[in-house]
Amino acid sequence: MEEKSEIRVKFEIGEIKFEAEGSADLVERERSIFNNTLLPAAIDAIVRTRNVARSAQYIEAQDSQQPAILTTTNTVALPEQAVENSTTEFSRMSLASFVKSKGADAHYDFIICAVYFNEKRNGISSFSSATLKDLYSEAKKPLPNNLSMSLSELVKKGLIMEDVSAKGSTPKIYVLTLEGEEAIKNMHPAETKEKKTSSKPRKQHQKADSPYATINCDDLNLKQYPEVKSLKDFKEKMILILYIITNEGKGEWFTTTDVLCLMTDIFGESATKDQVNGVFKREKRWFKSEHVDGNNKLVRRKLLNEAKAFAQSLGVENVSE
Incomplete structure (x- = not known):
């Protein structure tokens, strides 16, 4: 069991x-x-x-x-690598070649391209008029007679702005805006060749020969006059500029060379010899003409009352002659 x-x-x-x-x-x-x-x-x-x-x-x-x-x-890291490559490319490129690749021969275009290049190559985003003088020298490009006016126009266009971290500094400190960077990206040499063709007659040959080449726009009381950039017609721009110079006591007689110098180098407007002579020819009654002493082929002109009245009709107010 x-x-x-x-x-x-x-x-x-x-x-x-x-x-x-x-x-x-x-x-x-x-x-x-x-x-x-x-x-x-x-x-x-x-x-x-x-x-x-x-x-x-x-x-x-x-x-x-x-x-x-x-x-x-x-x-994921490819963009960073691309940035490094981009920096490397800028370090191996000269300012002159970059400006040429963008076709930036006009002063306004050169300024924004130069500061953009300086930022990408050297990591310096802010700039002043002194910085631009160095950049013009590096590119072997002559300075405009009125760099301060060029900067003011670029601010109005929204392509540059004052550096908020350096408000009140002297000289003023600027930075490139996003609109400025976008404008640079949209620049192409083909477009600039057209500008280059039209700009050759107005540069180089007039600056040294005109007594108006040293005028400073800060001395012209421009706030009392309509903004030249706001006018669309070439004749209006030309007559207003000559009126301002005359009214501010900077001179009253103008050759074709003088007009080209004032419009392109001083006021930053595009102009050709044919355009200037076209106004002189079509509006003969507006000007008094005489030959320059010692040169029977060279003619100079000054505004008559009808031309001054036309300038005043553009919006000139409370400006005594």
Whole structure:
């Protein structure tokens, strides 16, 4: 009977095995100890072991996937690399070649291109008139006679602005605006060639020969007159400029060369010899003409009352002659 009362119990729970043999009481006691003590401990050990294994496996998986991650990172970093390449390109390019690539021969175009180039190459975003003088010298380009007026016009156009961090400084400090950068991006040499063709007659040959080449616009009380840039017709611009010069006592006689100098170098307007002579020819009644002493081929003119009245009709108010 005792042999028949002995039992054998064996079971498995995953990787955990239990086996007992003996009397019913003995087997029950062993099973109770196993269930209450050994089994929880064994399960805890297995869980901890598996977590460590999973962590190691996860690390291995990460390592195995690292090339793909690096590839993604490299893709994201491409813009930064492009910036570095861009900086490198500027460091290997001269200011003159950059300006030429943009076709920026006009003074206004040159100024914004030069400060943009200086920012990209040297990391200097702000500039003053002194900075521009250095940039003009570097590009082997002659300075305009009225650099301060050129800067004022660029501010009005929204292409540059005063540096808010340097308000009140002397000389004024400027920075290129987003509109200025956009204008530079849209510049193309083909467009500038047309400007170049029309601008050649008005430059170089007149500046040295005109007594008006040294005029400073700050001395002309321009706030009392309509803004030349606001006028659309060439005749209106030309007559207003000659009226301002006459009315401010800076001179009253003008050759074609003098008019070109005033319009292009002093007021920053585009003009050709044919345009100026065209106004002189069409509006003969507005001018008194005479030959320059010692040169019967050279004619100079001054405004008569009808021309002055025309200038005043453009919006000149409270300006005494």
